[in-house]
Amino acid sequence: MERQAADYRTLSSLKNALHALKCFTPEEPELGITQIADKLGLSKSTVHRVMTTLAEEGFVRRDEQTHRYRLGLSVLSLGGIIMSNLEICREGQHLLEEFVNRFDETVHLAVLEDYATVYVSKLECKHPVQIATHLGRKNPLHCTSSGKVILAYQDSTVIDEVIRRGLRPMTPNTITHPDTLRQLLSQIRKDGYAFSQSELREGVHSVAAPVRDYTRQVIGAVTAVGPAARFTPEKMKSLAKTLVSISKEISHRLGYYERVR
Amino acid sequence: MERQAADYRTLSSLKNALHALKCFTPEEPELGITQIADKLGLSKSTVHRVMTTLAEEGFVRRDEQTHRYRLGLSVLSLGGIIMSNLEICREGQHLLEEFVNRFDETVHLAVLEDYATVYVSKLECKHPVQIATHLGRKNPLHCTSSGKVILAYQDSTVIDEVIRRGLRPMTPNTITHPDTLRQLLSQIRKDGYAFSQSELREGVHSVAAPVRDYTRQVIGAVTAVGPAARFTPEKMKSLAKTLVSISKEISHRLGYYERVR
DNA sequence: CAATCTTGTTTCTCTATGCGGAACAACGCG
DNA sequence: CGCGTTGTTCCGCATAGAGAAACAAGATTG
Numbered sequence: 001m002e003r004q005a006a007d008y009r010t011l012s013s014l015k016n017a018l019h020a021l022k023c024f025t026p027e028e029p030e031l032g033i034t035q036i037a038d039k040l041g042l043s044k045s046t047v048h049r050v051m052t053t054l055a056e057e058g059f060v061r062r063d064e065q066t067h068r069y070r071l072g073l074s075v076l077s078l079g080g081i082i083m084s085n086l087e088i089c090r091e092g093q094h095l096l097e098e099f100v101n102r103f104d105e106t107v108h109l110a111v112l113e114d115y116a117t118v119y120v121s122k123l124e125c126k127h128p129v130q131i132a133t134h135l136g137r138k139n140p141l142h143c144t145s146s147g148k149v150i151l152a153y154q155d156s157t158v159i160d161e162v163i164r165r166g167l168r169p170m171t172p173n174t175i176t177h178p179d180t181l182r183q184l185l186s187q188i189r190k191d192g193y194a195f196s197q198s199e200l201r202e203g204v205h206s207v208a209a210p211v212r213d214y215t216r217q218v219i220g221a222v223t224a225v226g227p228a229a230r231f232t233p234e235k236m237k238s239l240a241k242t243l244v245s246i247s248k249e250i251s252h253r254l255g256y257y258e259r260v261r
Numbered sequence: 262m263e264r265q266a267a268d269y270r271t272l273s274s275l276k277n278a279l280h281a282l283k284c285f286t287p288e289e290p291e292l293g294i295t296q297i298a299d300k301l302g303l304s305k306s307t308v309h310r311v312m313t314t315l316a317e318e319g320f321v322r323r324d325e326q327t328h329r330y331r332l333g334l335s336v337l338s339l340g341g342i343i344m345s346n347l348e349i350c351r352e353g354q355h356l357l358e359e360f361v362n363r364f365d366e367t368v369h370l371a372v373l374e375d376y377a378t379v380y381v382s383k384l385e386c387k388h389p390v391q392i393a394t395h396l397g398r399k400n401p402l403h404c405t406s407s408g409k410v411i412l413a414y415q416d417s418t419v420i421d422e423v424i425r426r427g428l429r430p431m432t433p434n435t436i437t438h439p440d441t442l443r444q445l446l447s448q449i450r451k452d453g454y455a456f457s458q459s460e461l462r463e464g465v466h467s468v469a470a471p472v473r474d475y476t477r478q479v480i481g482a483v484t485a486v487g488p489a490a491r492f493t494p495e496k497m498k499s500l501a502k503t504l505v506s507i508s509k510e511i512s513h514r515l516g517y518y519e520r521v522r
Numbered sequence: 523c524a525a526t527c528t529t530g531t532t533t534c535t536c537t538a539t540g541c542g543g544a545a546c547a548a549c550g551c552g
Numbered sequence: 553c554g555c556g557t558t559g560t561t562c563c564g565c566a567t568a569g570a571g572a573a574a575c576a577a578g579a580t581t582g
Contacts, residue, residue: 011274013275014274014278015314029346057276081285081290081397111334126355136337136342295528305529
């Protein structure tokens with residue numbers, strides 16, 4: 001009856017399926033029909049059909065015992081394709097490795113997408129104390145070092161839009177005031193790197209430096225994350241220095257050339 | 262009109278979309294509407310709707326210039342979830358790292374899926390001469406070292422089925438005779454590891470050892486791949502020794518305990 | 523620089539498709 | 553051993569989605 005304004009250009013059944021896929025998270029990697037149906041507000045029969053189809057194509061895997069579902073290997077394959085074709089990943093991988101070998105801290109490559117930073121590559125340190133992050137995770141721009149450093153170099157319309165959407169407080173440290181943010185972004189442009197100190201999650205610090213492509217636009221960032229205890233101000237400064245040089249190298253490989261005048 | 266026997270339990274439109282996603286490969290990461298429509302034998306309008314929906318949900322990304330499509334970051338996110346939840350990956354990662362550090366050769370974790378080996382994890386060596394492989398890629402069982410070593414420990418009905426499906430020759434070296442294969446599999450069970458010498462692709466050799474889970478079933482393999490020039494018989498033997506010990510360690514972490522009595 | 527392919531996008535129309543509700547089956551729990 | 557769960561199947565009706573074809577917007581051509 002009251003269907004949502006039937007958009008002639010999209011497929012509602014496909015949307016259902018994609019939403020179903022997005023229900024899976026690292027915390028909840030296994031779901032049953034009813035759970036998914038509830039999350040999406042769809043009938044069990046519909047979800048059942050969707051999942052059967054997804055399973056047939058290997059996008060989802062059904063446990064014969066519990067009749068619950070997990071993501072299937074087909075999505076891994078797609079993920080692999082993306083990885084091998086995102087230039088920023090290809091070019092950055094080895095440099096990240098060197099970084100981890102030298103500092104033994106976790107590093108990421110992040111890119112801007114849809115007013116969020118998305119981690120597209122990750123290299124873990126061997127420390128017993130690790131920060132749980134995962135590929136593809138979207139984080140807000142205003143409370144992460146990668147987000148801020150990317151945002152700092154965006155067009156002011158982007159910055160305005162981020163502010164308009166609201167600077168949601170995630171911890172007591174989150175920057176929630178537009179003016180403070182603008183001021184900080186200007187400082188970041190001067191420094192060439194950004195910090196985040198417990199602004200997204202309590203006790204998690206990070207440092208990030210901007211990556212540019214051949215159009216000179218900042219499209220992503222290299223960022224190191226770790227626990228506050230290890231990430232002292234001095235250490236973060238020293239990490240920043242290396243991250244900046246790595247980010248320049250990656251930018252270079254993406255066709256960016258420093259000011260020629 | 263002559264629709265395909267409308268299966269009441271699956272969604273044809275969703276299938277179309279999933280097939281569309283599967284059109285993307287590392288070799289062809291960017292596709293236009295018409296290309297996809299041709300590949301799938303669907304009308305342009307249908308594909309257009311599918312792609313628009315996929316794009317809206319971030320599963321695909323549309324280049325504003327060329328109006329062609331690439332995979333989007335949503336699939337990366339799903340891939341990340343799978344990676345962090347496939348026990349075999351989690352447990353294997355560090356061991357693979359050690360292997361790469363020691364031998365500087367590319368290693369994979371592969372699992373059995375749908376009568377094929379699928380690479381679920383990969384660590385590249387730094388050699389300039391590399392073998393192009395990618396995550397999620399399915400390869401036949403009879404002509405890869407990982408495939409053979411997994412197959413060797415499967416129920417004989419699985420082996421029969423593989424043979425029934427045909428031992429497709431990929432190179433002059435591919436084993437195409439059922440008896441030869443059976444004999445080799447029995448040898449592999451004795452050795453505890455398998456080789457492949459240019460059986461899948463000319464000039465590409467590999468070595469693999471089996472990984473078991475707590476049910477004692479062989480569910481995957483650790484495998485090293487490289488160019489024939491570097492992979493001499495002696496070297497492969499030595500790699501095999503290490504791979505076997507790594508595979509045992511992974512199996513152990515998956516709850517497998519060696520024969521008790 | 524027009525003529526002509528070849529893209530992608532939109533419109534339209536008709537019917538098979540996919541929706542939800544309800545009946546059914548298969549567990550697991552007390 | 554029944555009751556509250558699950559997941560699965562059936563069914564009937566409205567509508568979503570398939571393709572043909574018109575349309576628009578670049579490319580490519582000579």
